[in-house]
Amino acid sequence: MTSFNRSTSRRLQKLPQIPSVWEGDRRPLSSPHTPFTDPDAKGDCILWVDASEGIVRSMDMVDPALGPEAIVRTLMQAIEHPQSPAKPGRPQRIVVRDREIQFYLRGVLQDLDIAIDYVPELPIIDELFRSFAEVIDSQIPDLPPKYAQLLHDKALEVWQSAPWRFLEEQQILSIEINQWDVEKLYASVMGMLGIEYGILFYRSEDSLKRFRAAVLADEDELQQDLEEAFLKQDCLFLTFDSLHENEDDDLGNLAQMPLSEIEPTFGNIHPLEGLRS
Template identity: 45%
Template sequence: MSSLPVTTKHRINRIPQIPHVWEGDIFPIGEMLDNLEPELKSNGQCIVWVDGSEGFIRTMDVVKGNTGPEAMVRALLKAIEKPQSPAEPARPHKVVVRDRELQFFLRGALQGLDIDVDYQGDLPLLDELWNNLQQVQPQKVGNIPPQLLEKLEERAIALMWEQAPWTLLAEYNLIEIKINAYNVESLYACVMGMMGQEFGVIFYRSLDSMKKFRLMAGEIGDSTMEEGDIERAFLQQDCWFVNFSLDDSDFDEEDEEQQLWYELFLAEAQYDVPVQVVFGSIHPYEGIRPLVDVEELDPLYLGIEALGKFVQKNKKRLEKDPTQNISHQYSIKLPWGNNKPHPVKVRTMPEVTAELEAIEGNLHDDFAEEEDTDIISSDLFPEDCVISFASFPEDIIKSIEAKPSVWVDMEGIEFENENDKIPVIIIQTTRPKGKLVVEQLIKEEGIEYLFFTSGEDPFYGGTFDLPMIKTQGGINHVIAEIEQEGETFANTVKKWSQKTKKWQGKCGVAIAMGSTGVNRGSPKEQHILAFFATELVSKEKAGLDKLVLNIEMM
C-alpha cells in the first residue's frame, strides 16, 4: 500500500493535534443535491468528515461511485488542512468509520500521522447531519507567497518552455534527478509535448508509481474501460508537474495576430508566445491539486533547474540519441532561504526506457489483435509534419543503411546502374515523434503501399488531398490533410508519380527529423530516421476513393 508523500506528512504533522474524534462515511447522493450534473446525481457518492466533539462538518466531497477508498484519504487531508468554516486546521486524535475494510485501509494510509483509526457500526451524528445537508461549501487551497511562485515560474519558462525538451525527448525517455535533500531522494522526469498537444514536464516522486501509471495508461485504449477507471489510473500517479498552456485571458478569435500566436504554440515554435505556467501535484491520497506548501518548492525548483542545465549542456547528444548513458552533476542554489548550494546529479535511464518501450509494445500488440483489420487511422503522423518529394540514388541508400540507428527496408528495390534514383516521399517531423512513427511502422511490419486520395469535412466544409499509406498490418494511415487550394500539391504529386513508372510503381517512404530547425521542408541525409520500400497504387486499388473526415477515420 502506498503511503502519503513525505511533503504531506511533514505538512500534516506540523498542524496541532486536538483531542477530538472525527467521524467519516460515504453516502449515496440520491435526490438530495439537485445542483449536480446528471451523471453524479445518479451514480455519485458524498464523502463527509465530521468533528464529533464539536458537531460540525469539516469537509464534504462529491465523487463518482467507483472512485475508490483513496478518495476518503483525500477528503480527510482536506478536513485537516483546509476545513470548512468555522473550523480551523487541526489533526484529530482519532477517526471513526463504520466499514471494516475502510478502517484497515486508513490505518495503512495514515501511518506516521499519529491518528488512531477505529470502527463503529452506528454513527447517528453523521446520519442526522446528512439528512439535513443542503449544499457543499467551496474549498480554498494554497498558502505559498506569490513572489516565490513567480521565481519558480520564471525559471520554468527560461529552462523548460524556451528550451523545449519535448523536441528532443519522448515521454518514455526518463531522466533521474538525484537530490538527496528535503526528504526527496530522487525525482524522475519525463516530458509532455511530443504529439504537439500538451507541453510540460512531470517529476515523479516514485519510479514504481511512474511504471504503474504507464502500464495502466496503456490499457486505457480498451473499449471496456469506464470513465471512472481512467480517472483512477490518472490519480494513481505520485508526482509534481509543470504544464504550459496558451495565455488566453485576453484571447480574441477574430484577432489574426493572436491566432498566429496560437498556431505557433501548437506548432512547438519557441517564439514570444504568451504562456501560462501551472504547477501542481498528483497523489492517490491527495488527488490533483496546486502546490500548497513552501516545502514543495525546494525540491521542485532543484528538479527544474537541474533538468534545464542538463538539457542545455547535452542538447546535441540528446538529439542524436537520448537513450545513451549521459550523466552530470551540478551545484544549484535556491533563490530563497540560506542559498546553500545543493549537489544534484542528473542522468539518463536507458534501461528504464527499454523497459517502458517493451511494456508499450506488448500492449499495442495485444490491442492490435483485438482490432478489426483494414481500419483507417489519423493518429500515427503528427499534424505538423512536413511532406517533401525527392529521389534517392543508391549511394544515399547505402549510406543511411550503414548507420545502426536507421531502419532501412529495401525489399524489392534493385538499382540497375549508378544513375538510377528511386522516387521517395519524405515525411519530416521532430526526432521523438519520428522515432515513434518508425517504431509503429516496424510493429505493423512495414508499408504495403502508398496512395493519394481526397477527403471532405462535413462540419466545417472544405476538401483535402490525403496522402496515405497502408501497412502490412492492414491499417490505412493518413499522413496529412492538405487543403485543396490551387493545383500546387496535385501537380507535384503528378510529376513525382511519373518517376515511379520507370520503377514499375516501386518507391520509398522516408521518415526524417528536423522539422523545427532550419532544415524544415528540406531534410538532409543525416536527418533520415528510416526508409521503407513500398509501391504507389491508385486510390481505386486501395479501395478508398474518397473519405469523410472525422466520421470514417478512427
C-alpha cells in the first residue's frame, strides 16, 4: 500500500486538528434516469464534506479507472487547500460508506491521529448527490437521443457519397426546406482541395456572400479580418475528422481512411452566438 512520505506526514501533523466529522465518498456522477451516453462525459465524483459545519471542503471529478489514491488526493485538498470558507486542518474523525475505502484510508492516514469509521449512510453527501441527479435529469439534450444515431448514420452516408469530388466550394446548392421556420439553405461543399471536408448550410444568401467576399479579399486584410468574418457567418455545418485525430495526423490522408475512422461533427455559427458544436 502506498503511504505518505515522512515529510508529508510531518507537514500534515503541523496543521490544527478540527473537532469535526468529515464525510467522504466516491460515486459515478450520473442519473439512473438519464445516464450519460458520451463515454468521455462519464466520471466519478469525489466529495469531502465537513458534516459538523455542513460545508464542502473539496470536490473532484476523476476517471473511473483511477485507483483509491484519487480519493486520498482529494482528501489532501480538503485538508490543506479547502474550498472557502473552510480553513486548513485535519478532522478528528472521517466516516465513509465503503469498507474498502475505510481500510485503505486507515493504512494511509495511520500517522495523522484521525479515526476512520464505516457508516451505512452519509446524510450530507447523499443529499448532494440527489441534487446532482435532479440537475442531470432536468438537462435537455442538444439532440433527442432517438435522432442521434440516425443523424450520425446520415452524416456517414454524406461522407461515402463524397460530394466534394464533384462540387467546389463556390458552387452553391440552394435547398428549399419550407419547414421548421426555414425557407432555404445554401450549401457550400468543402473538400475538393483535400484540406477540410464538410458542408456549410447558410441560412441566408447574404451571409454566404459576405463570407465569400471576405475569403477572396486581399491577403493582408484576410489575416486580420478572416476570424471576424468566420464568426459573423449564419450557418449550420457538418465537418469530418479522424476519430483518433492528434497533432501528428496527416489530415491530407483523411479521404483514404476507412469509414470506421471517420467522425462527423455538427454545429452552428451565428453572429450573436458564436460557434457551437
